[in-house]
Amino acid sequence: MIKKHLLLFVFVSFFCPAFAQKIQSPQEFLGYKLGEHFTPHYRIAEYFRYVASVSKNVKLQQFGTTNEGRPLLAMFIASDENIGRLEEIRHNNLKLAGIESGGGSTAMPVVTWLSYNVHGNEPASSEASMWTLFDMVDPANAATKAWLKNMVVVIDPCLNPDGRDRYVNFYNSVVGAAPDPSPTSREHVEPWPGGRVNHFYFDLNRDWAWQQQKETQARVGLYNQWLPQVHVDYHEQGYNAPYYFAPAAEPYHKDITQWQRQFQITIGKNNAKYFDQNGWMYFTKYEFDLLYPSYGDTYPLYNGSIGMTYEQGGISAGLAVVTRSGDTLTLVQRVAHHHSTSLSTLEIAALNTQKLLDEYKKFFDNSRANPPGDYKTYVIKNDNNNKINALAKMLGRNGIQYGFGLANKTVTGFNYVTQKTEQYNVGANDLVVNAYQPKAVLLHVLLEPKTFIPDSNTYDITAWSLPYAYGLKAYGLKESFKPASTEWSVAAPKPLVNTHAYAYVSAWQSVNDVKFLAALLKKKIKVRYAEKPFEAGGRQFTAGSLIVTRAGNDLADFDQVVTQTAASLNQEITPISTGFVDKGSDIGSDAVRYIHQPKIALIAGDGINSEAMGEVWHLFEAQIGYPATLIRYQDLSRTKLGEFDVVICPDGRYEDFPSEKLQNWIRDGGKLIAVDNAVSLLVDKKGFLIKHKEEKKEDKDKEKDKDKTVKLYGDRDRLALSESIPGAIYKLNLDNTHPLGFGLPDYYYSLKLNDDIYDLFSGDDGWNVGTIKKDGYVSGFVGAESKKKINNGLLLGVQPMGRGSVVYMVDDPLFRSFWENGKLLFSNAVFMVGQ
Ligand SMILES: [Zn+2]
Incomplete structure (x- = not known):
C-alpha cells in the first residue's frame, strides 16, 4: 500500500507541473484577507521568500539592509524565456542608454519597476505588493502571463521597512478586537516621530538624488544598474482625499520630454478605466508636480523613465476610519485601489513595450548628442x-x-x-x-x-x-570640452611615519576635517584652533585650522595616535617643528585657542520637527562620529543641564521656551544653538536680542491699502504664492573672522526655507555673522512679497550671554543633509563658537 501511494505521488509531481506550481495567495499564506490586518515587514519578506521558493518565474534579491537591520528586497519577475537572462536584459538597458558600449536592442523586454511604501505610515501599498506579486506568478493567470512575454517586472515591497514597522507596531498595539473608525480615537493619532521617516527620521522620498541614507544608497545603486522604462512610487495621502495618479500637476521641469508627459496621460487613462468601472473617486493633474529631483517620480523621469507617484487617501486611517463625507474608508479598500493601479500600469506598459523602448533609446541618444x-x-x-x-x-x-x-x-x-x-x-x-x-x-x-x-x-x-x-x-x-583625465592627480595624503613634531596642523574647511577633530576629541587628544590665518612649515593656514600640539598631550605614542587617526580618515596633516610661525601669531599665543571637548544635548520629542532633529542626529552619529545625547524637551526640567556644554534646539514648536532653567544654564556658560522656528520663539524673550525686522512705515501703509483691494475667491491659491518661499538660494555676507564663519569664504549660500529675517544686532551686543544685503537672491521661487521682505537683515548671529552664548540659525543648514557646506557651518556652531 505504501509503495502504491509513493508511486502515485511521484507520478503526479512529475507529470503535472501545475500541481507542483500551485502557489499560495497572500491570504492562504498569511491566514487572513489582505487589508484585514496590518502585516509586519518580516511577514511580507516571508511571503516574498516563499514565492521565490515555489515559482520558477522569479528571482529575489536582497540588495541591502536598513539602519535597524531589516532586509531590503527586490523581486524580479519574468517569463520562462526571460527569467534565465535577466543579466542580459539589464545590460541591454545600460547599452540602450549608452552607459555600456554595444548599442543595445529595442527588441528586448521592457522593465517596469513598482516601489511600494516609501513612507512607512502609508502602509497600504506594501499589502498590495503581495497581491500584485501573486497575480504576476499565479500559473492560472493568463493575462499576466501574456504581459510577461515582453516585460520584466520588479517589485520592491517596501522601501522603508523601519518606518513601516514603527507604524504597524504602533497600530497593532493600540487597536481593539474591532477597529474604531472614529477619527479622534487614539489609533488614528500616531505618537512622535511617526512612521513616515526612516530610522534617522529622513524622508526617503526626498533623498533619491542626494542618497544621504543607507536605504537610498542601496536602492538607487540597484536602480541605476537597471534603469527601468517605467517606475511607480506608491504613497498615501490624507484619508479624505480620493486616489491620485498620473498625469502629474504643473510645474514640470522643462527637461521632461513630450513623450514622458504623453505616456503619463496614457497610463492615467488606463488607471481611470478601472476606477470608472468600480465607481471609485480619483483625481489627476493636481498638487503633485514634477520639479524637485529627489523624488521617486522625478528621479526616474530625469533618468529616462516614465516616473510616477500614486497616492491613495489613507494616512492615519488604520483599518477603518470615517471620512469627512461620512463614508467609512477601510484598509481593504485602500489595498484594492493600489492593487488596481499596479495591474493597470503593468497592463498598459505591456501593451506599449516597443514604443517605450524606442522612446527610452531616444531619450538617451538625445542626452548624448x-x-x-x-x-x-x-x-x-x-x-x-x-x-x-x-x-x-x-x-x-x-x-x-x-x-x-x-x-x-x-x-x-x-x-x-x-x-x-x-x-x-x-x-x-x-x-x-x-x-x-x-x-x-x-x-x-x-x-x-x-x-x-x-x-x-x-x-x-x-x-x-x-x-x-x-x-x-x-x-x-557654452563649449564642449572633455576632461583631460578621468583620474585626478591628487595623491591620497601619505601617512606620516616616524615623525616627531612640535605640532600637527589640519585644515578646517570640510566635513572630513570635522570628522578628524571628532576622532581626536574622542581619543581625548587636546586640540586647538587658530583664530587667525597663519603660515608655518612653508604652508598657509586659514582661521579655524586645527592645531594639535605635543604640549598638553602627554602620551608616549602621541605622534602615532595623531598620524594614524589622520591616515584612517585619509586626512592630510602638516607636521611643524616649531611654535615660532613664519607669519601670524605663534602657536603659544592667545590667538591659538583650546577646543574644550563639548558634551552635547540634542532636543527631541513631541513638538520637535523630527526631520530637522534627525538631520543633526545623523550628522553626529553617521557622518562625523561624535556623541550627542538625545533628550526630550519635556524632560529637560529634570535633566542635569550642567553636564552639557551645548544644547541644540532644532526646528520645532516648543512650549515654555526657553525655560528659566535653560536661560540660567546659558548664563552659567552653556551654548544654545537655536535653528529655524526655535529662533523665532526667542524673539521678545528676556535677555535675547533677536528681533523681527521692522517693516518700513510706507511698506506697512501699502500693505494696508492692498488689503482693501477686492480679491477674487478663485485667485486665492495664486495670491498665497506672493508670500511663499518653498526653498530658494540666497547669498549671505559672512563674517569669516568669527568662529561661526571659519573655513568658509566671506560669503555663504543659504537655502532659504522661510521668509524670516531679523534686525541686525547693534553695538557690542551680538555678532552679525551672516547677513543679507539688497541683492542676496540667487535662485528659486520666492513670492513677490517675501522677496521684498528678505533684505538687509540678519540670518546667522551669535549673542554672548553671561558666560555663555546663543547661536541663531534662521535657516536649517542641514536641510535633508544634502547642503554639504551647511555641515561645516553647523560644526562651527558646535565646536568653534564660544571656545
Ligand atoms: Zn508619501
Whole structure:
C-alpha cells in the first residue's frame, strides 16, 4: 500500500507541473484577507521568500539592509524565456542608454519597476505588493502571463521597512478586537516621530538624488544598474482625499520630454478605466508636480523613465476610519485601489513595450548628442580636495561621468559666484563635467545655476544647484570640452611615519576635517584652533585650522595616535617643528585657542520637527562620529543641564521656551544653538536680542491699502504664492573672522526655507555673522512679497550671554543633509563658537 501511494505521488509531481506550481495567495499564506490586518515587514519578506521558493518565474534579491537591520528586497519577475537572462536584459538597458558600449536592442523586454511604501505610515501599498506579486506568478493567470512575454517586472515591497514597522507596531498595539473608525480615537493619532521617516527620521522620498541614507544608497545603486522604462512610487495621502495618479500637476521641469508627459496621460487613462468601472473617486493633474529631483517620480523621469507617484487617501486611517463625507474608508479598500493601479500600469506598459523602448533609446541618444541647458561643460574649482571628493562621490553614485582638468587651460564661462561671464584658468585637479553623456538630463537638473520655474504652486524646494550646496566655485561653459583625465592627480595624503613634531596642523574647511577633530576629541587628544590665518612649515593656514600640539598631550605614542587617526580618515596633516610661525601669531599665543571637548544635548520629542532633529542626529552619529545625547524637551526640567556644554534646539514648536532653567544654564556658560522656528520663539524673550525686522512705515501703509483691494475667491491659491518661499538660494555676507564663519569664504549660500529675517544686532551686543544685503537672491521661487521682505537683515548671529552664548540659525543648514557646506557651518556652531 505504501509503495502504491509513493508511486502515485511521484507520478503526479512529475507529470503535472501545475500541481507542483500551485502557489499560495497572500491570504492562504498569511491566514487572513489582505487589508484585514496590518502585516509586519518580516511577514511580507516571508511571503516574498516563499514565492521565490515555489515559482520558477522569479528571482529575489536582497540588495541591502536598513539602519535597524531589516532586509531590503527586490523581486524580479519574468517569463520562462526571460527569467534565465535577466543579466542580459539589464545590460541591454545600460547599452540602450549608452552607459555600456554595444548599442543595445529595442527588441528586448521592457522593465517596469513598482516601489511600494516609501513612507512607512502609508502602509497600504506594501499589502498590495503581495497581491500584485501573486497575480504576476499565479500559473492560472493568463493575462499576466501574456504581459510577461515582453516585460520584466520588479517589485520592491517596501522601501522603508523601519518606518513601516514603527507604524504597524504602533497600530497593532493600540487597536481593539474591532477597529474604531472614529477619527479622534487614539489609533488614528500616531505618537512622535511617526512612521513616515526612516530610522534617522529622513524622508526617503526626498533623498533619491542626494542618497544621504543607507536605504537610498542601496536602492538607487540597484536602480541605476537597471534603469527601468517605467517606475511607480506608491504613497498615501490624507484619508479624505480620493486616489491620485498620473498625469502629474504643473510645474514640470522643462527637461521632461513630450513623450514622458504623453505616456503619463496614457497610463492615467488606463488607471481611470478601472476606477470608472468600480465607481471609485480619483483625481489627476493636481498638487503633485514634477520639479524637485529627489523624488521617486522625478528621479526616474530625469533618468529616462516614465516616473510616477500614486497616492491613495489613507494616512492615519488604520483599518477603518470615517471620512469627512461620512463614508467609512477601510484598509481593504485602500489595498484594492493600489492593487488596481499596479495591474493597470503593468497592463498598459505591456501593451506599449516597443514604443517605450524606442522612446527610452531616444531619450538617451538625445542626452548624448544634444544635452539640455546652456552649458556644455561645467568646471568646478578645486579649492579643497575633501570637498571636491565629496561632490565627485555624489555625482558617481548618480552615474554622472566626470573627470579632471582641461587640455586648453583658459576658458570663458558663467561664474556661479559673480553671476558674470569671465575667463578662468582651469587647474589640473578641477572637476570637469562634460554635458554630452547618458545622464545629461540629471546632470543639467542638478547643476543648472537657476531652476526654470513657471509661476505656479509647487510642492517643494525650487533650488538645489550643487555648486552652491557644496560651497564650490563653478563655471558653466557654452563649449564642449572633455576632461583631460578621468583620474585626478591628487595623491591620497601619505601617512606620516616616524615623525616627531612640535605640532600637527589640519585644515578646517570640510566635513572630513570635522570628522578628524571628532576622532581626536574622542581619543581625548587636546586640540586647538587658530583664530587667525597663519603660515608655518612653508604652508598657509586659514582661521579655524586645527592645531594639535605635543604640549598638553602627554602620551608616549602621541605622534602615532595623531598620524594614524589622520591616515584612517585619509586626512592630510602638516607636521611643524616649531611654535615660532613664519607669519601670524605663534602657536603659544592667545590667538591659538583650546577646543574644550563639548558634551552635547540634542532636543527631541513631541513638538520637535523630527526631520530637522534627525538631520543633526545623523550628522553626529553617521557622518562625523561624535556623541550627542538625545533628550526630550519635556524632560529637560529634570535633566542635569550642567553636564552639557551645548544644547541644540532644532526646528520645532516648543512650549515654555526657553525655560528659566535653560536661560540660567546659558548664563552659567552653556551654548544654545537655536535653528529655524526655535529662533523665532526667542524673539521678545528676556535677555535675547533677536528681533523681527521692522517693516518700513510706507511698506506697512501699502500693505494696508492692498488689503482693501477686492480679491477674487478663485485667485486665492495664486495670491498665497506672493508670500511663499518653498526653498530658494540666497547669498549671505559672512563674517569669516568669527568662529561661526571659519573655513568658509566671506560669503555663504543659504537655502532659504522661510521668509524670516531679523534686525541686525547693534553695538557690542551680538555678532552679525551672516547677513543679507539688497541683492542676496540667487535662485528659486520666492513670492513677490517675501522677496521684498528678505533684505538687509540678519540670518546667522551669535549673542554672548553671561558666560555663555546663543547661536541663531534662521535657516536649517542641514536641510535633508544634502547642503554639504551647511555641515561645516553647523560644526562651527558646535565646536568653534564660544571656545
Ligand atoms: Zn508619501
